[in-house]
Amino acid sequence: MPASPPSLDSFDLAILAILQRDNTTPQRLIGEAVNLSAPAVQRRIKRMEQTGVIAGNVAVVEPAAVGHPITIFVEVELESERTELIDAAKRQFSAAPEVQQCYYVTGEADFILVITVADMGAYEALTRKLFFDSNNVRKFRTFVAMDRVKVGLTVPLPG
Amino acid sequence: MPASPPSLDSFDLAILAILQRDNTTPQRLIGEAVNLSAPAVQRRIKRMEQTGVIAGNVAVVEPAAVGHPITIFVEVELESERTELIDAAKRQFSAAPEVQQCYYVTGEADFILVITVADMGAYEALTRKLFFDSNNVRKFRTFVAMDRVKVGLTVPLPG
DNA sequence: ATCCTGACGAAACAAACTTGCATTTCGGGG
DNA sequence: CCCCGAAATGCAAGTTTGTTTCGTCAGGAT
Known part of the structure; x- marks a missing residue:
């Protein structure tokens, strides 16, 4: 359930691009990739999960x-x-x-x-x-x- | 690349069923759910990733x-x-x-x-x-x- | 009977996640 | 132009999770 009208900035998009490919990437590495601290990355991820931008985190089974x-x-x-x-x-x-x-x-x-x-x-x-x-x-x-x-x-x- | 002919037992399948729904589930909880220790769960997951049974771990973006x-x-x-x-x-x-x-x-x-x-x-x-x-x-x-x-x-x- | 292989659990260890807090940034009035 | 508040940040501490080590056990082959 989207909690609010989400508006994503370039940080969010960069984070999504990474998670969409591999959501086991440590927040520390994501932070280095997008120039943000690990907590900042973590807060953004949580927010996107709560607002429904991230619909789920799943393992893809062959x-x-x-x-x-x-x-x-x-x-x-x-x-x-x-x-x-x-x-x-x-x-x-x-x-x-x-x-x-x-x-x-x-x-x-x-x-x-x-x-x-x-x-x-x-x-x-x-x-x-x-x-x-x-x-x-x-x-x-x-x-x-x-x-x-x-x-x-x-x-x-x-x- | 599948490294070998994988044969999955009921533990593996139970683990997959969980990861397929939410791959952020702690290994400890998975262990409790399937009656295995956390390290055992972790070894099985790693093996399934290496053999290609688990093709990836991704965030699903809306x-x-x-x-x-x-x-x-x-x-x-x-x-x-x-x-x-x-x-x-x-x-x-x-x-x-x-x-x-x-x-x-x-x-x-x-x-x-x-x-x-x-x-x-x-x-x-x-x-x-x-x-x-x-x-x-x-x-x-x-x-x-x-x-x-x-x-x-x-x-x-x-x- | 013995060895070897593979898997297990408990515990120690390392790494990641999470939280609290002070600081910074950014807009919008005053 | 400055001040203020909301929101986001980084750092550091604390907590949880993931990972490795190691000793044990079961099954199969020698």
Whole structure:
């Protein structure tokens, strides 16, 4: 929850650029990089966490290493776009652990999902659960990733 | 680079489940949660980092807070699928900072991109640079995200 | 039976984070 | 032009966390 309207100066942006790449970087080193003392860096980080600029601190797990070597994109088109049904779809998609990302979009589809599964059998089972069992999915298109060329949540920073 | 064939036991998976949610959790607390001492936890984490099971440790930045409130999906279809040209496209897409994610996929498209931009003008400029200036893009379809329903890189863990 | 390997926990140690406080910086009146 | 208050800073002390060391134990191979 953003606590207030955050306005970031060049120090904040420089700190974010580092944390976005490696959030285990010691505050001392960050301080040296941006010309600030370690406590100053620490206060800024805390503030950005509280205001929601930093949404989380996570370890990125390699899917293949934990038995989910397959990444799949799905474009989902609904029958009805009634708000009520849209919300139901959002909840259902979000609830599935295999659904890594879910976006509600404009264009020739209503949702785009990013899914990680162990094998095509698991994907097939998931489609049955998410799409066929729902009466509101008109159709969906599947794209299987052959190469995860670039993966991350990195945002380009001004400055 | 994975150093060896990693095989993860239930301790490793339990640790990953925690780090994937919050990698600032003290090793002491992780130890209590999984019934291991702090040094044991620390050794396992280091091993998983070295073997590539943990691909990175990052702060997740809220795009809207840093001037990139718009997320866009693009399906890209190439003219030619010669390996050489595919690789060139991979490199070009990856090089763009606005391209947060890039996947080479099967199906009715060749690439799927996830892009974050400040406004539609920036997106329009980016399409010109990435697609129109390249002679190898047959067409592309754009989906603008109205709601980032679920965003992350979390992978479901067995156990 | 013995050795070797790998992993563990407890304790010592080093490093990082956090807090308190005096000082500085920066704007906006007076 | 100066003064004042809010906000941010650096330093130093205190606390927590991360890291290494070391002795022990279990399992497998010799």
